[in-house]
Amino acid sequence: MNFDYKTELKKIATLNSPIIISSGTFGTSGAYLDLIKNQNIGAVVTKTITLEAKSGNPQPRIFEGKNFIVNSIGLENNGVYDFVINFDKNYKNIPFPIIVSISGNDESEYVKIIKKINELNSPVAVELNLSCPNVDSEGLASAMNLKSFGKTVFNCSQVSKFPIITKLSPFQCINTMYAETAEKNGTTAISLINTVPAMVIDTENMSPFLGNTVGGMSGPAIKPIALKMVHEIYKSVTVPIIGMGGISNYRDALDFLMVGATAVSIGTMNLVDPELPNKILKNIDNFLTKKNIHDFDELKKRFQKNL
Numbered sequence: 658m659n660f661d662y663k664t665e666l667k668k669i670a671t672l673n674s675p676i677i678i679s680s681g682t683f684g685t686s687g688a689y690l691d692l693i694k695n696q697n698i699g700a701v702v703t704k705t706i707t708l709e710a711k712s713g714n715p716q717p718r719i720f721e722g723k724n725f726i727v728n729s730i731g732l733e734n735n736g737v738y739d740f741v742i743n744f745d746k747n748y749k750n751i752p753f754p755i756i757v758s759i760s761g762n763d764e765s766e767y768v769k770i771i772k773k774i775n776e777l778n779s780p781v782a783v784e785l786n787l788s789c790p791n792v793d794s795e796g797l798a799s800a801m802n803l804k805s806f807g808k809t810v811f812n813c814s815q816v817s818k819f820p821i822i823t824k825l826s827p828f829q830c831i832n833t834m835y836a837e838t839a840e841k842n843g844t845t846a847i848s849l850i851n852t853v854p855a856m857v858i859d860t861e862n863m864s865p866f867l868g869n870t871v872g873g874m875s876g877p878a879i880k881p882i883a884l885k886m887v888h889e890i891y892k893s894v895t896v897p898i899i900g901m902g903g904i905s906n907y908r909d910a911l912d913f914l915m916v917g918a919t920a921v922s923i924g925t926m927n928l929v930d931p932e933l934p935n936k937i938l939k940n941i942d943n944f945l946t947k948k949n950i951h952d953f954d955e956l957k958k959r960f961q962k963n964l
């Protein structure tokens with residue numbers, strides 16, 4: 658490869674590559690690690706951790722459509738106490754920087770989780786999942802309340818010994834207010850988008866397909882929505898943006914970088930092909946060489962000039 662893919666996530670870390678693995682789609686099993694250990698991955702995000710253990714939603718939890726999936730995993734995890742006790746055991750073989758994703762039922766729960774995460778040493782950041790559509794309506798409602806949203810980001814930024822990344826749902830990206838509020842309240846970076854609230858029907862049986870009735874849509878079909886949101890938010894904040902939603906090839910990754918993302922994250926397609934990061938980088942290499950572009954700043958400028 659011709660290019661140095663080192664990516665500066667300002668005030669967080671210098672990553673070896675702009676490609677991150679999204680929350681909920683990164684695994685810690687041996688077989689999976691064997692597949693990804695030679696990939697040039699900038700960082701990985703853990704499955705979202707909650708204060709107490711959660712058993713998740715009833716089966717079935719994943720619907721596979723054409724170019725998209727709808728999942729209703731429901732934040733299944735063993736809770737933050739178990740996460741911290743087993744962190745070294747589970748993550749010592751991961752050769753990439755780790756971002757810990759967390760979600761609370763209310764403002765005070767976020768702070769409790771952060772205080773526990775503070776006992777760890779190696780994560781490079783904490784990502785606030787303020788957006789998961791699969792939790793109950795109370796959690797979503799408080800995340801949509803701008804005042805409460807801002808307070809959560811502020812409290813977490815104050816208490817955390819790690820930089821905070823605020824992850825936004827598509828609803829929080831309908832305008833730029835949530836991103837601006839997150840920045841004002843001390844977030845170090847913003848990531849977007851989380852899954853799009855969705856529903857699938859088993860027509861024949863006249864019943865909901867998912868055990869939870871509703872879920873979150875992801876995969877290639879949501880890319881144009883996510884791209885528009887990164888484009889708008891890039892104009893309104895100065896903190897780095899991690900762009901995601903439907904990335905399946907190098908063109909998708911380049912598109913997010915052009916509209917303003919500093920790094921990109923792969924979710925659903927990582928479940929299909931864990932070796933996607935190197936394939937994407939190799940093709941980016943060819944593209945940049947062909948276009949005589951020397952780095953991502955230049956790429957971004959070339960696009961922004963055409964707006």
Ligand SMILES: Cc1cc2nc3c(=O)[nH]c(=O)nc-3n(C[C@H](O)[C@H](O)[C@H](O)COP(=O)(O)O)c2cc1C
Nearest residue numbers: 679680681705786850851875876902903904924925
């Ligand atoms: C199976 C699955 C599980 C997910 N779990 C989480 C999660 O625990 N926390 C979170 O913030 N996002 C979660 N997400 C959302 C992804 O991190 C990502 O934001 C979203 O899927 C959009 O990217 P994609 O289209 O590349 O998948 C999950 C997505 C999938 C497909």
